[in-house]
Amino acid sequence: MALLLEQLLNGVQLGVTLFLLAAGLTLVFGIMGVINLAHGSLYMVGAYAAAVTASATGSALLALLGGLAAAALTGMAVEYLALRRLYARDHLDQVLATFGLILFFNEGMVLLFGRQPLFVNVPDGLRGAVRVLPGIDYPVYRLLIIAVGLLVALGLYLLIQRTRIGMLVRAGATNRDMVRALGVDVRLLYTLVFGLGALLAGLAGVMAGPILSVQVGMGEQILITTFVVVVIGGIGSVRGALFGAILVGVVDTLLRAYVPGLLRQVMAGPDADALGAGLASMGVYLLMALVLLVKPRGLFPAHA
Amino acid sequence: MAEPVLSVQHLVKRFGGLTATDDLSIEVMPGELHALIGPNGAGKTTAIGQIMGEITPDAGRILFLGEDVTRLSTPARVRRGLSRSFQITQLLEDDTAEDNVALAVQARAGHSFRFWRDAFGDARLRGPARAALEGVGLPPARWSLPVADLSHGERKQLELAVALASGPRMLLLDEPMAGLGASESLRMTEVLRGLKGRIPMLLVEHDMDAVFSLADRISVLVYGHCIASGTPDEIRQDPAVRAAYLSEEERV
Amino acid sequence: MHRLWRDERFWAVLLLALAALVPVVAPLLGSPATVGLATRIAIYAIAASSLNLILGQGGLVSFGHAAYFGLGGYAVGILYAHYASGEPFLGLIPGSNDLLVTMPVAILAGGIGAAIIGALSLRTAGVQFIMITLAFAQMLYFLFVSLKAYGGDDGLAIRRVVPVLGMNLRDPATLYWIALGLLALWLFLMDRIGRSRFGRILAGVRQGERRMAAIGVRTYPYKLAAFTIAGMGAAMAGALMVNYLRFVSPDMMHWTKSGELMVMVILGGLGTLLGPVVGAAALVSLEYTLSGLTEHWQFILGPILLLVVLFARGGILGGLRRLAGRPRQHQAQPLPPEELPSGELPPGDPVAERAAHG
Numbered sequence: 003m004a005l006l007l008e009q010l011l012n013g014v015q016l017g018v019t020l021f022l023l024a025a026g027l028t029l030v031f032g033i034m035g036v037i038n039l040a041h042g043s044l045y046m047v048g049a050y051a052a053a054v055t056a057s058a059t060g061s062a063l064l065a066l067l068g069g070l071a072a073a074a075l076t077g078m079a080v081e082y083l084a085l086r087r088l089y090a091r092d093h094l095d096q097v098l099a100t101f102g103l104i105l106f107f108n109e110g111m112v113l114l115f116g117r118q119p120l121f122v123n124v125p126d127g128l129r130g131a132v133r134v135l136p137g138i139d140y141p142v143y144r145l146l147i148i149a150v151g152l153l154v155a156l157g158l159y160l161l162i163q164r165t166r167i168g169m170l171v172r173a174g175a176t177n178r179d180m181v182r183a184l185g186v187d188v189r190l191l192y193t194l195v196f197g198l199g200a201l202l203a204g205l206a207g208v209m210a211g212p213i214l215s216v217q218v219g220m221g222e223q224i225l226i227t228t229f230v231v232v233v234i235g236g237i238g239s240v241r242g243a244l245f246g247a248i249l250v251g252v253v254d255t256l257l258r259a260y261v262p263g264l265l266r267q268v269m270a271g272p273d274a275d276a277l278g279a280g281l282a283s284m285g286v287y288l289l290m291a292l293v294l295l296v297k298p299r300g301l302f303p304a305h306a
Numbered sequence: 307m308a309e310p311v312l313s314v315q316h317l318v319k320r321f322g323g324l325t326a327t328d329d330l331s332i333e334v335m336p337g338e339l340h341a342l343i344g345p346n347g348a349g350k351t352t353a354i355g356q357i358m359g360e361i362t363p364d365a366g367r368i369l370f371l372g373e374d375v376t377r378l379s380t381p382a383r384v385r386r387g388l389s390r391s392f393q394i395t396q397l398l399e400d401d402t403a404e405d406n407v408a409l410a411v412q413a414r415a416g417h418s419f420r421f422w423r424d425a426f427g428d429a430r431l432r433g434p435a436r437a438a439l440e441g442v443g444l445p446p447a448r449w450s451l452p453v454a455d456l457s458h459g460e461r462k463q464l465e466l467a468v469a470l471a472s473g474p475r476m477l478l479l480d481e482p483m484a485g486l487g488a489s490e491s492l493r494m495t496e497v498l499r500g501l502k503g504r505i506p507m508l509l510v511e512h513d514m515d516a517v518f519s520l521a522d523r524i525s526v527l528v529y530g531h532c533i534a535s536g537t538p539d540e541i542r543q544d545p546a547v548r549a550a551y552l553s554e555e556e557r558v
Numbered sequence: 559m560h561r562l563w564r565d566e567r568f569w570a571v572l573l574l575a576l577a578a579l580v581p582v583v584a585p586l587l588g589s590p591a592t593v594g595l596a597t598r599i600a601i602y603a604i605a606a607s608s609l610n611l612i613l614g615q616g617g618l619v620s621f622g623h624a625a626y627f628g629l630g631g632y633a634v635g636i637l638y639a640h641y642a643s644g645e646p647f648l649g650l651i652p653g654s655n656d657l658l659v660t661m662p663v664a665i666l667a668g669g670i671g672a673a674i675i676g677a678l679s680l681r682t683a684g685v686q687f688i689m690i691t692l693a694f695a696q697m698l699y700f701l702f703v704s705l706k707a708y709g710g711d712d713g714l715a716i717r718r719v720v721p722v723l724g725m726n727l728r729d730p731a732t733l734y735w736i737a738l739g740l741l742a743l744w745l746f747l748m749d750r751i752g753r754s755r756f757g758r759i760l761a762g763v764r765q766g767e768r769r770m771a772a773i774g775v776r777t778y779p780y781k782l783a784a785f786t787i788a789g790m791g792a793a794m795a796g797a798l799m800v801n802y803l804r805f806v807s808p809d810m811m812h813w814t815k816s817g818e819l820m821v822m823v824i825l826g827g828l829g830t831l832l833g834p835v836v837g838a839a840a841l842v843s844l845e846y847t848l849s850g851l852t853e854h855w856q857f858i859l860g861p862i863l864l865l866v867v868l869f870a871r872g873g874i875l876g877g878l879r880r881l882a883g884r885p886r887q888h889q890a891q892p893l894p895p896e897e898l899p900s901g902e903l904p905p906g907d908p909v910a911e912r913a914a915h916g
Contacts (some may be wrong), residue, residue: 068868089588089866093688098824101817102863109857197645213579226813232701237685273706287697291678291733294690298681358772384774396772398765409758410773417754418780425755471775 004138010252011134013142017251022206023224024231025158026199032238033171034192036085037093038098041203041228043107043222044080047071047145049216050111053120053192056211062125072130072203074151077200081193098126104222107228111218119215136288147209148242154202155244171195212305227254234272245301250286309372310335311506312357314389315526317366319352319530326352327363328530332508334476341509341517342426344527350510353527354478357508358390359383371475384413387475392467393484393510397453403464404449407435410471438471439464441495459490466497477507481514490531494521518542526550566748566831573832574742591729595846599839600737601798604744606834608791613820614829615752616784617764618680621688622695623792623819625675626668628702630793630809633664634866635806636708638716640887657722661797669786669794671687671698678787680778683767694815702808709769711805727801737798741835744791747825749831751787764829792819821863827875836874 027041053067056062064283088096126144141283162168170191206224216221231250235242262278269277293301310333319327322440326349335338342350355361357368360382368376375383398406408431412418415430424432433508438450442463449455457462462482468478482498485492485530495516502520511517517524518538528550534541584592591618605627612618640646640653647653654660675694677831682690703711725732751757759780762770770777800806809815820843826837844862848855870877 031685037688084868091867093685094613094820094824094828097619097688098817099864099867101821102860103865104860105856105863106860109860113854113857140886220697226692228695233689234695276704276706276710278704278789280700282764282766283704284697285701286756287693290690290693294682294686295676298687307750328620358726360768360771379776380771381774381776384772390772398762398769400765401761405758409762412755412758413770413775414772418759418775419783420755421757422754424750424753425758426753431755468769468773510711558774 005259007138009133009139009255011144011148012259013252013255014248015147015151015251016157016255017248018148018223019206019210019228019252020228021151021244022154022202023172024247025240026099026202027228028232028235028238028240028243029171029195030199031232033195034085034089036088037096037100038085039225040103040107041199042078042223042225043104044073044077044200044203044221045207045210045224046107046216046218046221047076049209049220050115050207051204051213051225052121053114053207053211053216056122057120062128062232065122066208066236067124069211070204073204073207074197074201077203078193078197081196082203085196086192088191099293107221110220117218119217120211121215122211131251134175142161143212150205150209154205156242167191167194171220193302197211227286233261234290234293234300236302239300239302241301242302250289254282255291257285282303308336310369311371312508313369314353314357315369317353317356317368317369318364319349319356327356330527330532332532332535334508334523335507336506337503338504338522339507339509339520341500341511341521342527343511343514343517343524344413347441348527349530350527351480352530354390354508355482355508358388360405364414367440373397384472387473388473389469389474389476390484391469391480393480394534395461395465396474397464397468398463399454400452402450402452403444403456403467404432404435404439406453406464407438407467408432410468411438412436414471414473417524420496437469438467438513441458441470441500442467443493459486462486462490466494470516474505475500477505477510479507479509481510481512483511485512491516528531538553568715570745570749570751570832570835573835574738574745575837578735582773583732585642590730593659593734596843597730597734597802598799599842600734600741601795601802602819602822602838602842603835604737604741604798605792606819606826606838606891607741607744607748607793608788609750609787609819610823610829611791612784613823613835615753615757615764616760616781618781618785619688620679620691620785620788621674621813621820622691622693622816623788624811624813624815625695626672626700626789626792627696627796627799627815628806628808629789630664630668630796631800631806632702632708632714632796633667633793633811634660634800635714635716635796638719639708639714642717655716655718656720657727657797657801661794664797665790667794669790671793672789673782673786676782676789680781680785688821692813692816695811696813699813700809700813705709709807711803711808713809717804719801719804733802737802738789740794740798744794745831745835750894752831756780756783792911809839825866825873827873830875833873833875841872 023041023045027038028306030036030038030041048069051072052065054270055068056065059065084099084103088099112156128143128146129216131141132145134140162171231246234250235246258279261282262275265274265278268274309518314330314332317327317330318325328349330349330353332340332342341493342353344350352361356363359375359378359382365377366376367374370383370388373386375386388472398409401409408425411434412425416469436449442461444460444467448454448460452545453461453464462485466479469479481499483494484495493515497519498507498509509517511522514542521538523535524541525549526541527533533550534544534547536544564619580596581593582588587814601753605623607625609620612620632676636647639653641655642653645652649854675691679687702708708714719727722736725736727736759770759775761779762775763777765780767777796810799810822837822841823834824837825834825840826835844859845855848858852858866873872879901916
């Protein structure tokens, strides 16, 4: 029971990380019609910048700011230099161009920091665990990630439902031509939305640093899972991204926690662990296939 | 009285708060050219979309040749003999005019799981395709041009040729004259006059000269509802039509 | 009008004939390694051309094509592993080290895999389709990573392949000629399919699904058939690749491999017969050259890809055509004056009409 609750919390923690990435990806797609593979690279840039700042200054706050700034600036530069030229292109061109960007960013990180993973410590003061229920301790840092993720979700909700920018975002997600027809400075809106998406991706990268190791390729690993989230949730829908992210996070974590154990009852230990890990990795893709069989446009389709 | 070819019964379609089709009932009799007119936004294109199965109605039935087709997919309806042209042309832009028509001929000829024979030199496809192009009056010099290079008027002609090539037992024409110049409009009117009597047609059109000279019967749509239906003379004199239609037109 | 040098098929035959001379010429030029490079190019050309069938002809952006490349490879690898151990696969199917057995099995495996994945993925379109094909490929990747019995992450090595019809596959030139022969066969097949009724339907799918429905075509079965054929081609290439490398690992189905196959198609020229071949040659050579210059060659390759997409539309073949001054197919001819649309506005305002109709 205690283990299950802990795993559920781990799942939610993975879920909010996925949400931070999926929100940006789904907005960028919903509004600009761009499929951006390099979104994972922004996550990686944020993680690296934070890791390097932390080891240089020892300050968690500076690390956070450094990571966010690096991701947002990189994101806006990418939008300004490359993606802006791709809005009117078909998805194939977008996939290829951003594939090129991934190669560039990955190898760039290798050039700058080498192939060895960097390890980041949990900031002082956030170490240790707290009792969430009688008999169950849970790390403070992971709880903080969950809290930040949910706060961001709330903030995005308010931004989208209550502000003028949010209105344009909503209108843009359902009818792109209409927003253009309204005479809005679409370029500025695009750059802002892209910057926001990059900022959230960077935030996810900064927070994931102390939990995972910071290394080249971390972006793509999570990016593909984020795709699953976006497809399950419905492309263009922030609500769908939140729901899909938590669902995928929890399902993935529970499968990883329990499938190897179940397999070990029928086969040898190491083989069971390997196969279990593989089957657990496949789980979310199967989940996506199931969702699409029932609802080909995802659970919360934004384009009616 | 003969069985109607197409019978639309109490069709309803809502988009959010907007009722695009409001209890619409129309019939098209064998050999008849039935025109559907109405101001912008009256729901004419939506009605065609529902008859073709591209849009699912919220209520009502559609009978084609006595069969209920309300739940059938678009391809299934086309195979039963319904065929449409699009107001905004939907053509294969990279292909030549002739290839576009030949593909419709091919679709009508049955399944296309044929991987070997060269379809470009297949007389069984090319013959009927050229006949259809001739039928709509597209000059042969333009047949081998990619659609992207054709003029707007030629694309409209091609739209009609493609619709004819699928061997329809009824045609739904969505504004075949929209955007045409005066001479082109006249030519299109003559083409339709030539088809009249052979194939029943439901014609949506804003060109009133064409409508009143071609139609056997006219139905007037306002806000998705049919307010009047009758011969051109009856419609011309109908006070309700004049009021609703003309005032709408002026406002637009 | 119909000049020989404007026909892509003429160039394909010429190129293949010249390519067949590589094993003869390379030793004379003192670079025997070229044969290996040429073999890789021929194999990737088959894989890229198979992707082109769905990507270029049908406009279906599949981002998981490496999955079938890998399935073909693993069919060879797994059959060899069972041949070496003597235990039949699943207790039923005996292993084999004979290409005449393993190749058909590989093609079958790729076809079945593509049929299943395609059946599910083709229910969606657009971005969903891109992401789903990617996700299914990742799923297979993780499956093979976790199969410790077949090497897991480390992959499987194969040795002692029996001669095929008296040809020794250990001889690089022989293997190259086999790969080139299969490439020629595959291109011939693609050319036929492209011109067939089936190919016409695919071209229609690419240019307008709505039009296809309006002429009465249910496109799903055709898309699925194309997807399956493409999977079989990729699996054939994968089986060849494993025979060339004598090794198979999950890397063959890694998503970056799917990306590379797409790059080859675009780089060479999307939807053309020779484009994928030219693209495979260009990318493999570029990687070879760059990796000779620096370990960090991807740092250079990435921006090159970006620039190609942004500025070189139509790929290498498109550029060559422009250089050759080939009259563009889409060149408009002057219209007689009465054909020009007059200044008259259309009676209906299409924008308003469309908006009202949702």
